[in-house]
Amino acid sequence: MQHPQLREEPGQPTADAAAAAGEFVKAGKFGKALRLLLPLLRQDPSDIPVLDLTATCLVQVGDSRSAAKILEMLLEHDPGLPKAWGKLAAVRATSGDIEGAAQAYRQALCLQPDDVGLLAAFNHLEPFGQDSANADFLRAAAQEDGTPKPQKIQALFALGKIEGKAGDAATAFDYFALANKLKADGYDPAFQEAKVRAQLEADWPETRGGEVPDSPRLLFVTGLPRSGTTLVETCLTQHPDVASIGESEALSKTAAAVRRHAAAMHGDTGWWNWLGRLEPEELQQFRRLFWQCAFGQARPQAPVVIDKMPLNCFEMGLAHLLLPNARFLFLSRHPLDTGLSNFTTNFAAGNRFSCQLDWIGHMTRCVYRSARDYQAKLGEAMRVQSYEALVTAPEEQIRGMLTHAGLSWDKGCLSPEKNARSVRTASLMQVRESINTGALGKWQRYEAQLAPLKAALGGDEWIAQWQHWDRHAVETGRFAPDPC
Numbered sequence: 395m396q397h398p399q400l401r402e403e404p405g406q407p408t409a410d411a412a413a414a415a416g417e418f419v420k421a422g423k424f425g426k427a428l429r430l431l432l433p434l435l436r437q438d439p440s441d442i443p444v445l446d447l448t449a450t451c452l453v454q455v456g457d458s459r460s461a462a463k464i465l466e467m468l469l470e471h472d473p474g475l476p477k478a479w480g481k482l483a484a485v486r487a488t489s490g491d492i493e494g495a496a497q498a499y500r501q502a503l504c505l506q507p508d509d510v511g512l513l514a515a516f517n518h519l520e521p522f523g524q525d526s527a528n529a530d531f532l533r534a535a536a537q538e539d540g541t542p543k544p545q546k547i548q549a550l551f552a553l554g555k556i557e558g559k560a561g562d563a564a565t566a567f568d569y570f571a572l573a574n575k576l577k578a579d580g581y582d583p584a585f586q587e588a589k590v591r592a593q594l595e596a597d598w599p600e601t602r603g604g605e606v607p608d609s610p611r612l613l614f615v616t617g618l619p620r621s622g623t624t625l626v627e628t629c630l631t632q633h634p635d636v637a638s639i640g641e642s643e644a645l646s647k648t649a650a651a652v653r654r655h656a657a658a659m660h661g662d663t664g665w666w667n668w669l670g671r672l673e674p675e676e677l678q679q680f681r682r683l684f685w686q687c688a689f690g691q692a693r694p695q696a697p698v699v700i701d702k703m704p705l706n707c708f709e710m711g712l713a714h715l716l717l718p719n720a721r722f723l724f725l726s727r728h729p730l731d732t733g734l735s736n737f738t739t740n741f742a743a744g745n746r747f748s749c750q751l752d753w754i755g756h757m758t759r760c761v762y763r764s765a766r767d768y769q770a771k772l773g774e775a776m777r778v779q780s781y782e783a784l785v786t787a788p789e790e791q792i793r794g795m796l797t798h799a800g801l802s803w804d805k806g807c808l809s810p811e812k813n814a815r816s817v818r819t820a821s822l823m824q825v826r827e828s829i830n831t832g833a834l835g836k837w838q839r840y841e842a843q844l845a846p847l848k849a850a851l852g853g854d855e856w857i858a859q860w861q862h863w864d865r866h867a868v869e870t871g872r873f874a875p876d877p878c
């Protein structure tokens with residue numbers, strides 16, 4: 395196989411280089427790890443630990459296809475590694491090879507049939523039948539006191555999907571509720587409330603346009619998790635002039651550095667402590683930090699680059715200050731559909747609000763209060779995109795998004811299922827399908843169970859208000875200025 399062309403680190407003995415690469419992986423510095431690992435792999439293509447580490451790094455830098463080839467090499471040398479088969483299955487799934495992923499999961503389960511994690515992951519790909527032996531095993535694992543907590547959570551989420559597919563909404567929701575009860579910690583409504591209140595009270599200067607020389611235009615695709623951001627990213631990256639950095643932490647890392655700097659300079663630890671205080675040279679310094687976090691040493695050549703971290707919606711003000719030619723898309727999806735999807739998804743990390751229905755309702759209101767305020771502050775730089783309109787009238791809506799990003803029409807954007815990009819979010823199965831309306835109105839099957847979410851949102855009155863905002867966005871790309 396042809397390995398990625400990365401600069402080699404000279405002069406390190408094999409053992410030292412492998413150990414150093416392992417430390418880089420622990421620190422999340424996958425590019426640096428690869429520069430040590432690839433020469434080792436060329437020296438000895440059968441070194442299983444090096445193959446495994448290399449595959450991990452390639453996944454993390456977005457090269458799932460090369461990662462799959464590395465794992466296939468590893469398994470040629472030693473086919474009796476269930477974890478390697480499981481990793482290969484996950485990597486194939488992210489790159490759209492669903493049939494190959496299923497085959498790899500079957501190989502892994504032949505070697506380790508009682509692995510709850512493997513069963514749960516395979517179930518996400520191909521849900522088991524209610525009466526299957528795999529479903530029975532997952533039920534036993536969920537009930538067994540000795541099952542470790544992470545595996546019990548995986549089993550419960552998998553059982554929820556099994557029962558939901560079988561049409562038993564009440565039993566499915568019970569499983570999801572049990573899983574989330576085991577996960578529920580870490581969301582602080584008071585902190586979130588204070589953050590949004592600080593934004594609303596910030597004395598925002600007039601918005602400033604302008605270009606940042608020799609740099610692509612950033613398109614921040616934001617909104618609540620599970621609101622359609624991955625679908626938008628997959629559609630738009632079908633355009634030849636669009637690249638993506640996925641769910642990047644570049645903006646959040648830069649924002650943290652900006653706030654630390656402002657706190658040290660001015661003794662103010664508030665969320666907006668930087669507003670009106672950054673000099674041009676400081677702005678340039680933090681702009682460079684963002685580019686470094688986003689791209690490393692090699693910026694994409696595409697004129698437009700998508701950053702698709704949903705909750706960057708709270709940082710759009712700082713992003714606009716640092717990158718004045720950036721554009722912003724905010725996804726608006728029915729709050730009960732979005733809330734249900736968050737509650738029934740086992741996120742690997744983050745999104746802790748998703749574990750309780752009242753927390754989901756609180757976060758939803760915070761996100762929309764923030765977005766409506768940013769609409770006034772960012773002006774034409776921000777477009778509100780209705781999810782329902784996108785899936786019911788895709789050409790019209792995708793044309794609008796492309797125009798917003800400064801791009802011409804490309805019909806390839808209507809076929810996200812043909813996109814060869816790796817997808818590592820919880821939406822990886824949905825985006826391998828053509829644009830469809832299948833996700834609309836799913837909440838109706840769970841209406842009784844979602845009553846606490848509806849109450850936390852503000853009941854029928856708030857939902858009617860959201861519907862008014864969303865209808866206005868379909869016509870104008872902006873929220874309605876006033877409620878119903």
